[in-house]
Amino acid sequence: xxxxxxxxxxxxxxxxxxxxxxxxxxxxxxxxxxxxxxxxxxxxxxxxxxxxxxxxxxxxxxxxxxxxxxxxxxxxxxxxxxxxxxxxxxxxxxxxxxxxxxxxxxxxxxxxxxxxxxxxxxxxxxxxxxxxxxxxxxxxxxxxxxxxxxxxxxxxxxxxxxxxxxxxxxxxxxxxxxxxxxxxxxxxxxxxxxxxxxxxxxxxxxxxxxxxxxxxxxxxxxxxxxxxxxxxxxxxxxxxxxxxxxxxxxxxxxxxxxxxxxxxxxxxxxxxxxxxxxxxxxxxxxxxxxxxxxxxxxxxxxxxxxxxxxxxxxxxxxxxxxxxxxxxxxxxxxxxxxxxxxxx
Numbered sequence: 001x002x003x004x005x006x007x008x009x010x011x012x013x014x015x016x017x018x019x020x021x022x023x024x025x026x027x028x029x030x031x032x033x034x035x036x037x038x039x040x041x042x043x044x045x046x047x048x049x050x051x052x053x054x055x056x057x058x059x060x061x062x063x064x065x066x067x068x069x070x071x072x073x074x075x076x077x078x079x080x081x082x083x084x085x086x087x088x089x090x091x092x093x094x095x096x097x098x099x100x101x102x103x104x105x106x107x108x109x110x111x112x113x114x115x116x117x118x119x120x121x122x123x124x125x126x127x128x129x130x131x132x133x134x135x136x137x138x139x140x141x142x143x144x145x146x147x148x149x150x151x152x153x154x155x156x157x158x159x160x161x162x163x164x165x166x167x168x169x170x171x172x173x174x175x176x177x178x179x180x181x182x183x184x185x186x187x188x189x190x191x192x193x194x195x196x197x198x199x200x201x202x203x204x205x206x207x208x209x210x211x212x213x214x215x216x217x218x219x220x221x222x223x224x225x226x227x228x229x230x231x232x233x234x235x236x237x238x239x240x241x242x243x244x245x246x247x248x249x250x251x252x253x254x255x256x257x258x259x260x261x262x263x264x265x266x267x268x269x270x271x272x273x274x275x276x277x278x279x280x281x282x283x284x285x286x287x288x289x290x291x292x293x294x295x296x297x298x299x300x301x302x303x304x305x306x307x308x309x310x311x312x313x314x315x316x317x318x319x320x321x322x323x324x325x326x327x328x329x330x331x332x333x334x335x336x337x338x339x340x341x342x343x344x
Contacts (some may be wrong), residue, residue, distance in 0.1 A: 185289020
C-alpha cells in the first residue's frame with residue numbers, strides 16, 4: 001500500500017509540476033506570412049474580402065475531403081461570415097469585423113476542437129508597390145488557453161511552425177488564382193459599323209511599337225489634366241489613333257485622345273491639340289481582356305476584312321477606344337477595348 005501511495009504522490013507531483021510549467025508558458029502568439037503578387041491591390045482585396053472565393057485558394061479547404069461550408073447572407077465586407085464543419089480539421093467560423101478598402105481587413109476566427117473553443121484575430125495588409133504589384137500579408141494573433149498550451153507542449157512543432165506553411169501555401173494559391181483570372185480574355189469581331197466621329201483633344205508622339213502602351217498610359221492623363229484645367233467637357237471614353245504603324249521597322253506614330261464637344265483653339269506652344277474624327281465606315285473588333293491581347297484582336301479584325309473581300313480605307317487611320325479601362329476596373333480580364341479599322 002505504501003508503494004501505491006508513493007506512486008500516487010509522485011504522479012500528483014508530476015501533474016502539479018506539469019500544470020505549473022504549462023501555466024508559465026507565454027501563450028501569446030502572432031504569426032504572419034507575406035508575398036508580393038503581380039496584381040492590383042483592388043483586385044486582391046476583392047478576392048480576400050469575398051468569402052466565396054476562399055474555396056479556390058484557402059489551403060485548409062483545399063486539403064480537406066470532408067469539410068462542409070455554410071455561408072451567411074452577407075459574404076463580403078464588414079459583418080460578412082462563413083462557417084465550416086469537418087471531422088478531420090474541426091469546426092469554426094470566420095467573421096469580418098473591419099475593412100479599409102484595398103488596404104486591410106480584420107477578421108475574427110473562432111475554432112472549435114476537442115480542446116474547446118478558441119478565438120484569434122486574423123488580419124490582412126495590402127501594400128501597393130505599383131499599379132500592377134502588391135505586397136500581401138496574412139497574419140493571426142491571439143493568446144492560447146491553458147489546454148492549448150498543454151497540447152502544443154506535447155507536439156513536435158509549435159503553433160507557428162504549423163500555421164506559417166499553410167499561410168505560405170494559401171498566398172501562393174491566391175497568387176496563382178489571380179494570375180489565371182487576369183489571363184482570361186475574349187475577342188469578337190462585331191463586323192461592319194459606322195463610327196460617329198467628333199472633336200477630340202490629343203497628344204501625339206512616335207515610339208517603338210513595344211512601348212506604345214507605356215506611352216499612352218503617360219499621355220492620356222496629361223490630356224485629361226489639360227481638359228480639366230480648361231473646363232473642357234469629356235463626351236466619351238479615351239482612344240488612340242494610329243497615324244502610322246510600321247511593323248517591319250517596329251515603330252508607330254500615334255495620338256492619345258479624349259473626345260470633347262467642340263473644336264478648341266489651343267496656344268501655339270501647347271503639347272495638347274484639338275482634332276476631328278470624321279464619321280466613317282469601319283470594321284469593329286471588341287477585346288475583353290488585357291492589352292497584351294490587342295495584337296491578336298487587331299489580326300482578327302484584318303482577317304475579317306480579307307475574308308469578306310472588304311477594302312481598307314488607307315487614307316483614314318485606325319484607332320482603338322477604351323470602353324472599360326484600368327482606372328475603372330482593376331481586373332485586366334474585365335477591360336474592354338474596341339478596335340475600329342476604316343474601310344471604303
